[in-house]
Amino acid sequence: MDGQGNDQDRTRDSDARETAGARRWLPRRRQPGAGRAGTGDRGGRRGPLRRLGVTLAVLVVAMAGVVIGTLAGGHVDTDIGPFRAQLNLTPASSGGTTVDIPPLGALLLDSHSGPVHLNVELGALDQRRTEALIDDPASIARASQSAVEDVRDGVLRLGLRTVAAVVLVTLVLAWLVFRDSRRTAWSGTLALLVAAGSLGTAALTVRPQAIEEPRYEGLLVNAPAIVGDARKIANDYTKYAEQLKRLVGNVSQLYTTVSALPVYEPEPGTTRVLHVSDMHLNPTGWQLIRTVVEQFSVDVVIDTGDITDWGSEPEANYVGSIALLKKPYVYIRGNHDSGRTAAAVARQPNAIVLDNSTTTVAGLTIAGIGDPRFTPDKSTAPAAGGLNAPTANQLIDNGETIAETVRKSPRPVDIALVHDPAAAGPLSGTCPLVLAGHTHDRQVSTLPEVPGQQATELMVQGSTGGAGLRGLEGERPTPLSMTVLYFDSERRLQAYDDITVGGTGQAQVNLERRVVEGPDPAPSPPVTPTPTRGPAPTTPTPSPTG
Structure with missing residues (x-):
């Protein structure tokens, strides 16, 4: 019996040891409320933060997908008339359209708002189709009519392709980042909304009238040859389409004949005036003037002074280029021009020198007066202190003198000329337009209105000669x-x-x-103050002479 008892005791001890060993490897069950204090609170705080982090991550991935997808898929090739063109969409802070016509340059249009920019690049030209167009005028008309539809179809395909590329890129990117189907779906949906919203904004803010005020770069300085005269430009989509037809037809001929841009005949009765100022002995200015006079069919050139730098006798030879223009050249003296300079200009067969006088050229009545000062040794840049009182009074007297001449003119004066815009104040209400120079900074403003009188616009020209040698003194040359x-x-x-x-x-x-819309243009706010009379200061300040 004792032997059996010992065996049973040994069996129970062995079972107990096995049970204890098994418990060591089993996880302990945590009782409700057990554990360290505060653990549940931290978990509760981590929940909202984690959700915020996930939301931000989804947003970042979606925006990255939009940008990458637009850059990767936002382009299509299409035919526009005889051209093979490429349309591209790129993210941008403000919309707009660029039409690249290599190697001539580009047309920049403020066509729409929104965070996308449209670039249209006219590429290869099919020589066979182009020659057929030029040989058959009816073919040109048919191709021009189809060009607008080509552009519309191309833009529609571009939008659909861009949205598809954005969604696809975003889904792939989100799956690689999250490895979670729900977050991937949220990213794709957000990218779709952003892409569709951006394109929708662009479509809703389209400005067909943007073709009225294009900006040209490169050899397209002869832009009116492509776009036509101002009154031919449209305010609605139909006439915008007509301009596109002209663009296609004329550029096609240009590429085929490899000749100068064709020039449209001006509207009946249209007069073209070229305003130049502040040549400052730069011979490059004459080359540019001759080119513009020829290509723009200019009728008369107006020069608001400072054609020379020192007004010396040797400089008089510089004005000999006036005769080469073979167009009426109306001139007033600037503060860098002497009496010798004015006399040398007057000797040119096509020149008219105005000094408190009027003339009628190409149907326009023009009045002008020379600058009352002769200060060739002064800086061309405006002084920080502005005009001193004696100089301001001198300029005001000058303006009042020409204003009285304008009032007494037997014919209504269309344009008045002064060199320094500070002299333009008294001309307010006497004529619709005053031209000036002197500051080397192009500005357009409205003179303070006189009750009961017409509004007078002041147009200040930059330097046609790039400020001469002084134009090289800054970090960048003066244009x-x-x-x-x-x-x-x-x-x-x-x-x-x-x-x-x-x-x-x-x-x-x-x-x-x-x-210019209607009788009253919409210029920028006044930027040239009109000085008032005042006593001479005890400490004179330098005057802004050019």
Whole structure:
């Protein structure tokens, strides 16, 4: 019996040891409320933070997918008339359209708002189709009519392709980042909404009238040859389409014949005036003037002074280029021009020098007066202290003198000329337009209105000569500036083209058209203060002479 008892005891001990060993390997069951204090609170706080992190991650992935998808898939090839063109969409802070016409340059249009920019690049030209178009005028008409539909279809395909690329790229990117189907679906949906919303914003803010005020770069400085005269430009989509037809037809002929851009005949009664100023002995300015006079069919050139730098006798030879223009050249003296300079200009067969006098040229009555100062040793840049009182009074007297001449003119004066815009104040209400120079900074503003009198616009020209040698003193050369003004048969300003050429050593050309709506243009806010009379200060400050 004792042996059996011992065996049973040994068996029970062995079972107990096995049970204890098994318990060591089993996880302990945590009782409700057991554990360290505060553990549940931290878990509760981590929940919202984790959800916020996931939301931000989804947003970042969706936006990255939108950008990458747009850059990767936002392009299509399409035929526009005889051209093989490529349409591209790129993310941008403000919309707009760029039409690249290599190697001529580009047209920049403020066509729409929204975070996408449309680029249209006219590429290869099918020579066979182009020759057929030019040989058969009816074919040109048919191709021009189909060009608008080509563009519309291409833009529609571009939008659909971009949205599809954005969604696909976002889904792939989200799956690689999250490895979670629900988060991937949220990312794709968000990307779809962003892409569709951006394109929808662009579509809802389309401005067909943007074709009225294009900006041109490169060799397209002869832009009116493509777009046509200001009053031919449209305010609705139908006429916008007509301009596109002209663009296709004319550029097709240009590529085929490899000749100069064809020039449209001006509207009956349209007068084109080229405004130049502050040549400062730069011979490059004459080359540019001759080119613009020929290509824009300019009727008369107006020069608001500072054609020379020192007004010396040797500089008189510089004005000999006026005769080569073979167009009426109306001139007033600037503060860098001497009496010798004015006399040398007057000797040119096509020149008219105004000094408190009027003339009628190409149907326009023009009044002008020379600058009352002769200060060739002064800086061209405006002084920080502004005009001192004696100089301001001198300029005001000058303005009042020409204003009285304008009032007494037997014919209504269309344009008044002063060199320094500070002299323009007294001319307010006497005529619709005043042209000036001197500051080397192109500006357009409205003079303070006189009750009961017409509004008077002041257009200040930059330096057509790039400020001469002084234009090289800054970090960048001063650009060469001039403006072509379009007057209708009733002698009203209808539009103007601001032409800017990169300064000495630069070749970039920019042309920007402004259309004047109705009798009152919409210029920028006044930027040139009209000085008032005042006593002479005890400590004179330098005057801003140019």
